[in-house]
Amino acid sequence: MDIVTPGFGLLFWTTITFMFLLFVLSKFAWKPILNAVKEREEAIDGALEAAEKAKNDLMSLKSSNEDLLKEARAEREQILREAREIKENTISEAKELAKEEASKVLDSAREQINNEKLAAMTEVKNQAAKLAIDMAEKVLRSELKDPASQEKMVNRAMDEVKLN
Amino acid sequence: MTGSIAALGAGLAVIGIGIGIGQIGGHAMDAIARNPEATSKISSNMIITAALVEGAGLFGIVVSLLK
Amino acid sequence: MGQETVGFSRFGEYLCSAILKRQILKNPIFFFLLFLSVSLIIQAKGDGPEIKSVELEGVSSKNESPYDPTEDIMHHISDSYGWHLFDWKGHSISVPLPVILFTEKGLVTFMSSSFHHDHEGKHVVETQGYRFVNYHEKIYYASSSPNNHGAFVSVSKESHAIENNQPIDISITKNVASLLLSVILILWLFLSMARFYKNQDGHSSPKGVASFMEPIVVFVRDEIAKNNIGRHYNRFVPLLLTFFFFIWINNVLGLIPIFPGGANLTGNIAVTMVLALVVMVVTNLNGNKNYWSHIFWMPGVPVAVKPLLAVVEFIGIFTKPFSLMIRLFANITAGHIIVLSLISLIFIFETVLVSPVSVLLTLFISVLEILVTALQAYIFTLLTALYIGAALQEEHH
Numbered sequence: 167m168d169i170v171t172p173g174f175g176l177l178f179w180t181t182i183t184f185m186f187l188l189f190v191l192s193k194f195a196w197k198p199i200l201n202a203v204k205e206r207e208e209a210i211d212g213a214l215e216a217a218e219k220a221k222n223d224l225m226s227l228k229s230s231n232e233d234l235l236k237e238a239r240a241e242r243e244q245i246l247r248e249a250r251e252i253k254e255n256t257i258s259e260a261k262e263l264a265k266e267e268a269s270k271v272l273d274s275a276r277e278q279i280n281n282e283k284l285a286a287m288t289e290v291k292n293q294a295a296k297l298a299i300d301m302a303e304k305v306l307r308s309e310l311k312d313p314a315s316q317e318k319m320v321n322r323a324m325d326e327v328k329l330n
Numbered sequence: 331m332t333g334s335i336a337a338l339g340a341g342l343a344v345i346g347i348g349i350g351i352g353q354i355g356g357h358a359m360d361a362i363a364r365n366p367e368a369t370s371k372i373s374s375n376m377i378i379t380a381a382l383v384e385g386a387g388l389f390g391i392v393v394s395l396l397k
Numbered sequence: 398m399g400q401e402t403v404g405f406s407r408f409g410e411y412l413c414s415a416i417l418k419r420q421i422l423k424n425p426i427f428f429f430l431l432f433l434s435v436s437l438i439i440q441a442k443g444d445g446p447e448i449k450s451v452e453l454e455g456v457s458s459k460n461e462s463p464y465d466p467t468e469d470i471m472h473h474i475s476d477s478y479g480w481h482l483f484d485w486k487g488h489s490i491s492v493p494l495p496v497i498l499f500t501e502k503g504l505v506t507f508m509s510s511s512f513h514h515d516h517e518g519k520h521v522v523e524t525q526g527y528r529f530v531n532y533h534e535k536i537y538y539a540s541s542s543p544n545n546h547g548a549f550v551s552v553s554k555e556s557h558a559i560e561n562n563q564p565i566d567i568s569i570t571k572n573v574a575s576l577l578l579s580v581i582l583i584l585w586l587f588l589s590m591a592r593f594y595k596n597q598d599g600h601s602s603p604k605g606v607a608s609f610m611e612p613i614v615v616f617v618r619d620e621i622a623k624n625n626i627g628r629h630y631n632r633f634v635p636l637l638l639t640f641f642f643f644i645w646i647n648n649v650l651g652l653i654p655i656f657p658g659g660a661n662l663t664g665n666i667a668v669t670m671v672l673a674l675v676v677m678v679v680t681n682l683n684g685n686k687n688y689w690s691h692i693f694w695m696p697g698v699p700v701a702v703k704p705l706l707a708v709v710e711f712i713g714i715f716t717k718p719f720s721l722m723i724r725l726f727a728n729i730t731a732g733h734i735i736v737l738s739l740i741s742l743i744f745i746f747e748t749v750l751v752s753p754v755s756v757l758l759t760l761f762i763s764v765l766e767i768l769v770t771a772l773q774a775y776i777f778t779l780l781t782a783l784y785i786g787a788a789l790q791e792e793h794h
Contacts, residue, residue, distance in 0.1 A: 168533070169475060169730065170392055172667035175497075175566045176476060179573045180671040187580050187643060192635035195587035199607075199614060200634060201596035209600045374620075378783065381776045385720035388727045 331391035336394040345389025402665060450647075474661045476572045477516070478509035482656055487515045492656075494574055498536065499565035509568070510706045514533050518548030529564075536568070537561035572668070575660030579647050586610070586763035587642070617641050617778060625782035626789060633785055636679065640672065642780040648729060648770035652763060664729030666722065673722035676781050681714065684788040715785055721777055728773050732766045 310316045358376035377391050410523060423608040465720040480492040493510035502525075511522045518532035521539045530539035530549045538561055539549040551560045569577075586606055603611045617638050622630040647668075662668055690696060690771045695703055744756045 168667055169471070172665075172670045173476060173566075173570075174667075175570060176569055176572050176576075176665060176667035177671060178567050179569075179576060180668045183576055183580050184639075184643065184675065187583060188636065188639045190584060191587055191639050193593040195584075196635040196638050198591040198594050199587070200618065202597070203611065203615060203618075206600040210615055315733075329505075374624075374779075376774060377772075378779065381724065381780060383721075385724055388720070388723045391727060394724050 336349055339394035343387045343394065346390070348385045350387070350388030351380045354380050354383065403658055413632050423489055450704050455459075458524055463504055464741070464744045464747070466738060466745065469741070470734055470737045472516075472534075472728055473665060476570045478512065478536075478568060479514065479532060480571045480574060480660075481514075494535065494569045494571065496529075496568040498529070498568075499567065502526070505529075507586055517546075518550045519543070521549050525566075530561075532559065532561075535559075535563065536566055537563055571660050572662050572759065575650065575658075576647075576668070578657055579643075579650055579662070582650075583642055583646055586646075613641075614638060621775075621778050621782045625779065626786040629789055630752070630782075632677075633782070636675075637778050637782055641782060643729055644672070644725065644777055645771055645774035648773060649728060649767075651733065652766055652770065661730060661733050664733055666726045669722040669725040672725070672777070673718035676721055676784060677718040679781075680718075680784045680788045683785060685791070686788060688788045688790045709725070711717070717780075721780060725773055728769060732762070732769055735762050736766070 310319065354376055358372050361372050365372075408411050470535055478496055479494055482490045482492065484490070491510075491514065492769040493508040494508050496509050496511075498505045505525050505527060507522060507524050511524075512531045513520050516531045516534050518530045518537070518539075520530070522529045522531075529536050530547075532548060532550045537550055537559060540551050540561060541549075543549050544551060552558070587610070590607045590610055591604075593603065593605065602608070616632075618634050621641075622634045622637050644663055647663045651661055651663060653659060675777055692714065695706045695710065699707060736759055739755050739759045740759075743749065777780050
């Protein structure tokens with residue numbers, strides 16, 4: 167039938183037109199379009215890659231920052247600890263020293279007091295002895311005014327000696 | 331086309347195509363149901379195979395159109 | 398690319414989601430109207446005379462014989478010298494197109510309006526010493542006297558073949574005009590799209606026609622060319638893109654029933670033949686050693702089978718593009734025939750009451766045909782890519 171026999175005119179025109187279309191589109195449409203699409207895809211891929219890289223960089227930067235921060239914190243901690251130690255040491259040393267000094271002062275004071283006390287005691291003793299002697303002399307003088315009492319005195323002394 | 335044997339021929343050709351493409355489509359659906367991740371691959375293969383079957387059937391139709 | 402391969406299904410979705418979202422077929426009203434119309438027709442046929450008065454004007458004049466849609470349908474899907482628009486008060490209104498003929502004495506041109514809408518061979522155009530006649534949309538040298546049907550051609554009694562000679566005819570027929578229009582449309586679409594890419598500064602996202610076409614261009618490049626051709630696919634992308642858009646846009650134009658559309662261009666075997674020939678030439682010119690050895694001396698089979706396979710494979714060189722040609726032609730033509738047949742139902746049943754059925758079914762088929770336009774363009778392009786891929790395949794198994 168007619169519809170399955172190709173007509174020459176249409177064959178002719180289709181060939182020419184299709185070839186023309188293929189040529190013009192390939193040169194002026196597909197080439198720029200495909201190039202632009204490809205370029206954009208590459209740009210997007212590149213941008214994604216760059217973003218990924220930047221993210222990684224940022225991550226590493228962040229972690230290095232964190233390390234730094236941690237280090238700094240540790241250092242601070244150490245410094246503080248050292249300072250505290252030093253402070254404590256100083257205080258304790260000072261305390262020790264003070265204590266020592268105090269005890270030394272105390273000792274010397276005590277010694278001095280003892281000495282003074284001893285001296286005073288000696289003085290007192292001497293004074294008392296002197297007083298006693300004086301008193302005894304006075305008493306004796308008054309007692310031994312008469313010979314009878316002198317006699318009695320000697321006798322009593324003799325008795326006491328005997329008893330001993 | 332009134333009562334021509336050609337039309338009968340075209341009809342017979344279409345029966346063949348129908349069975350063929352029905353089988354292809356049905357089995358493709360089975361395959362997709364079993365393996366949904368491969369949908370795109372299965373469906374493009376389905377279309378290619380259906381096109382081949384249809385091509386064979388179309389020869390029949392064209393021959394019947396030739397009278 | 399790491400992107401998951403996308404089949405045609407996604408492309409179809411992309412095109413049809415808008416249409417199918419409405420889910421027209423799930424609507425019960427659709428079926429209600431369908432059944433209502435069917436029952437009304439049956440009633441109308443039974444009731445006879447009083448309802449027959451609503452008959453259409455065009456049908457009543459030929460009331461003697463039942464309306465046979467074959468001739469009208471064949472006329473619509475075939476080529477013609479003028480571009481018929483519509484009938485107005487019994488007169489055809491058509492766009493006259495140039496008729497270009499090569500005769501023995503040289504070029505003869507006149508406008509198709511000289512035939513006065515005649516395609517029965519009854520009106521003879523006399524120009525530059527020649528007499529031409531349009532008989533069933535083919536131009537013949539007219540016979541000196543009309544035959545007993547009034548046509549100036551002589552038909553052989555045994556084979557019903559026309560005995561008149563034909564000039565070489567390269568007229569701008571309806572299909573050629575449609576072809577040229579479609580080429581202008583395609584060039585306008587894609588050159589403006591290309592201009593967008595040239596004018597953009599940096600890499601802005603596509604806008605306008607570029608935003609619609611770019612996913613399709615990328616689809617053809619990645620899903621059709623890259624997946625099926627292999628390593629050297631870049632060289633064939635322009636050809637495949639041209640095939641795809643040429644076929645698709647012409648398919649769509651064919652579906653539009655009014656003026657700039659409506660020509661059955663991709664359903665014309667001459668057009669599909671040219672496309673298929675291009676495929677055949679490209680495939681075989683690019684065939685490598687491996688391809689030819691698979692045709693003429695198939696490796697890996699017994700020697701006795703080799704000549705047999707060579708014959709089969711050699712025939713295959715021609716049947717592959719032949720099937721491309723027939724597939725596109727038959728699918729598009731069938732689509733047009735179905736639409737026209739459904740419209741013809743109104744004239745066959747001789748009542749306007751059938752029109753709801755006719756219109757709804759036509760709508761349904763038209764929606765299906767919108768899918769087919771893209772599907773056939775995709776299949777043609779995909780199979781072309783497959784054939785080229787087979788011709789380029791390196792030896793590795």
